[in-house]
Amino acid sequence: MTAAPPELDGRAAWPAAEFTARLRAVTATRYHDRHPFNQRMHRGELTPAELRRWIAARFHYQRHIPVKDALILAGLDRPEERRAWLRRIHDQDGIDADPARGGGIERWLRLGEAAGLAREELLDASRVPPGVRFAVEAYVTFCRRRPVLDAVAASLTELSAPDLMRTRIAAFERHYPWIDPSGLAYFRTRVTQGARDADQALALVLDRARTLEEQQRAVAALEFKCDVLWALLDAVDRSGP
Numbered sequence: 001m002t003a004a005p006p007e008l009d010g011r012a013a014w015p016a017a018e019f020t021a022r023l024r025a026v027t028a029t030r031y032h033d034r035h036p037f038n039q040r041m042h043r044g045e046l047t048p049a050e051l052r053r054w055i056a057a058r059f060h061y062q063r064h065i066p067v068k069d070a071l072i073l074a075g076l077d078r079p080e081e082r083r084a085w086l087r088r089i090h091d092q093d094g095i096d097a098d099p100a101r102g103g104g105i106e107r108w109l110r111l112g113e114a115a116g117l118a119r120e121e122l123l124d125a126s127r128v129p130p131g132v133r134f135a136v137e138a139y140v141t142f143c144r145r146r147p148v149l150d151a152v153a154a155s156l157t158e159l160s161a162p163d164l165m166r167t168r169i170a171a172f173e174r175h176y177p178w179i180d181p182s183g184l185a186y187f188r189t190r191v192t193q194g195a196r197d198a199d200q201a202l203a204l205v206l207d208r209a210r211t212l213e214e215q216q217r218a219v220a221a222l223e224f225k226c227d228v229l230w231a232l233l234d235a236v237d238r239s240g241p
């Protein structure tokens, strides 16, 4: 008798609680808050040049988030899911053309200005290290090519983002007073937006990942995303004095 192929061997999907715990375990152990560069940021050890390099690199990530969210949007076939996901693009790009009410991208440009970076320097991407470009490109391409379940699961790093935002705000206020506090508006907004986005994405993943194979793919997608964020910080860490 030949053994049944793995997908037919009757292995049951994990119960929702176990699946959720496995997803949370990925960010608990592999999220970029543990990266040495991030740890140095929190301890107040970054030079102004390093902090500016990080801001420029992260702007490159940030400006691609609405692009990958548009790719996810195209894969969602239910109106209520599209409506909810569309809000992410509004959050980043702003809901109208009024710069005073700009979205996350505008707030990130203001963070750059508060840290002494001209917005042109962020917009022309001249300060972005090659490794950062590769990491961001990898994330966008993943969301373009993979099933929508994988792309949504990859966004679940945001399960850990609100805690990181709180720590980061405190660290900036304490250790980097040369950055005007008004520049921290981006992070303040993300505490609530990130929590809402993570809840919404988790519900979607729990709903769509019905088989063990789908659940394992979701966990792998989240691991991949942690690698993207880690590689991004590696590149920032190693790309200059």
Ligand SMILES: O=C(O)c1cc(C(=O)O)c2c(n1)C(=O)C(=O)c1cc(C(=O)O)[nH]c1-2
Pocket: 065, 154, 155, 156, 157, 158, 161, 164, 190, 229
């Ligand atoms: O500053 C951060 O550490 C951080 C991390 C992440 C993340 O976990 O990918 C996001 C953000 N910020 C963020 O601001 C953001 O809008 C965002 C969207 C996404 C995503 O994958 O959909 N991640 C993140």
